[in-house]
Amino acid sequence: MISSPEHSAEPLPSLYDLDRESLADVLSSEPRYRVDQLWKGLYEDGRTIDEITTLPKGLRTALTDAYPVALHHCVERHSEDGETVKWLWGLRDGDGIETVLMHYRDRSTVCVSSQAGCAMACDFCATGQEGFRRHLGTGEIIEQVIHARRTALPRRLSNVVFMGMGEPLANYGPVWDAINRIHGDLGLSARHLTVSTVGLVPGIRRMANETLPVSLAVSLHAATNDLRDELVPINRRWPIEALVDACHEWVAAFGRRLSFEWALIDGVNDSVGQAAALADLCRELRAHVNLIPLNPTPGYPTIGTPMEGVIEFRDELRRRGTNATVRQNRGTDIDAACGQLRASQTPSPVRVASPVRRRAT
Numbered sequence: 001m002i003s004s005p006e007h008s009a010e011p012l013p014s015l016y017d018l019d020r021e022s023l024a025d026v027l028s029s030e031p032r033y034r035v036d037q038l039w040k041g042l043y044e045d046g047r048t049i050d051e052i053t054t055l056p057k058g059l060r061t062a063l064t065d066a067y068p069v070a071l072h073h074c075v076e077r078h079s080e081d082g083e084t085v086k087w088l089w090g091l092r093d094g095d096g097i098e099t100v101l102m103h104y105r106d107r108s109t110v111c112v113s114s115q116a117g118c119a120m121a122c123d124f125c126a127t128g129q130e131g132f133r134r135h136l137g138t139g140e141i142i143e144q145v146i147h148a149r150r151t152a153l154p155r156r157l158s159n160v161v162f163m164g165m166g167e168p169l170a171n172y173g174p175v176w177d178a179i180n181r182i183h184g185d186l187g188l189s190a191r192h193l194t195v196s197t198v199g200l201v202p203g204i205r206r207m208a209n210e211t212l213p214v215s216l217a218v219s220l221h222a223a224t225n226d227l228r229d230e231l232v233p234i235n236r237r238w239p240i241e242a243l244v245d246a247c248h249e250w251v252a253a254f255g256r257r258l259s260f261e262w263a264l265i266d267g268v269n270d271s272v273g274q275a276a277a278l279a280d281l282c283r284e285l286r287a288h289v290n291l292i293p294l295n296p297t298p299g300y301p302t303i304g305t306p307m308e309g310v311i312e313f314r315d316e317l318r319r320r321g322t323n324a325t326v327r328q329n330r331g332t333d334i335d336a337a338c339g340q341l342r343a344s345q346t347p348s349p350v351r352v353a354s355p356v357r358r359r360a361t
């Protein structure tokens with residue numbers, strides 16, 4: 001059962017909703033340099049308001065009371081190798097979302113949530129199994145990035161992917177505001193920001209008309225409508241032909257390659273026939289394929305394709321002239337890998353940090 005991709009549940013306003021102009025309005029009765037101090041503290045130095053000691057104590061308290069942060073009561077989990085960190089955040093209305101920080105040799109990437117839950121109902125995805133609760137606001141998205149950037153230090157957070165909970169293009173306005181500000185206020189390059197979508201055609205068209213050349217990933221998972229209707233229910237509304245047309249628009253607008261994400265499910269979408277159909281779609285679009293063996297989730301019994309089959313599928317694509325890579329799977333030991341994010345966790349036997357308050361320092 002798919003609910004409509006546009007919902008009315010309202011996001012909660014929070015501190016990082018305020019852009020520079022709004023901060024200046026808030027501080028209009030203060031000396032002008034206070035705006036610079038607050039801006040620098042929050043956005044350049046990544047401090048909490050309490051830590052911006054250049055501001056008088058009374059002002060800090062007033063600001064904290066009037067403009068609360070969004071993310072609280074964090075449970076932080078680290079993968080065995082220490083290169084992946086996952087946070088489960090409690091929002092002020094009691095809901096929960098997750099954020100994952102991943103360190104690689106050459107970059108650090110944060111995977112952010114754009115909604116609490118998801119309405120797209122893909123059976124194999126833990127977030128889809130939970131259903132939709134509400135959209136996140138711009139500030140709630142930016143705060144995830146700011147927290148990850150601070151934690152990543154001394155490494156530089158260079159990439160943001162909208163591959164956490166939720167369907168970013170079903171929450172277009174706040175997501176795009178956050179993208180503009182992550183680019184403008186936090187200084188990340190637009191190409192290092194990636195929107196991953198299940199295939200909301202109007203959203204992809206809208207992206208094609210934006211000025212920022214943000215990267216696009218489409219979660220395809222099946223290259224024929226009969227199979228995709230089953231795996232990704234929104235395909236019944238926007239079938240592959242409509243999706244491919246929208247992708248062409250995006251490619252024409254930016255002259256860039258998009259990527260298709262493909263979770264390989266044992267005996268379901270790992271056949272030579274699917275590889276052939278996928279290669280046909282990719283040839284037209286010059287798209288790249290990211291393959292990932294399906295990660296286990298509580299509500300979906302079928303397993304991921306064993307690695308041997310993943311390599312065979314990749315090689316089949318390559319033989320057919322398609323650029324395909326097997327994605328490095330991160331964070332499976334802490335349920336932080338693709339499709340494993342859900343707000344209510346059954347703890348796995350790994351290191352679990354005790355809940356800490358975000359601003360307890």
Ligand code: SAH
Nearest residue numbers: 125167196197198219261263294295338339
């Ligand atoms: N709604 C967006 C973004 C969130 S999902 C989208 O669908 O793209 C991020 C990626 O994880 C998507 O490619 C999604 O299809 C994939 N994914 C979902 N469940 C998965 C699972 N169990 N194993 C591997 N990948 C999964």
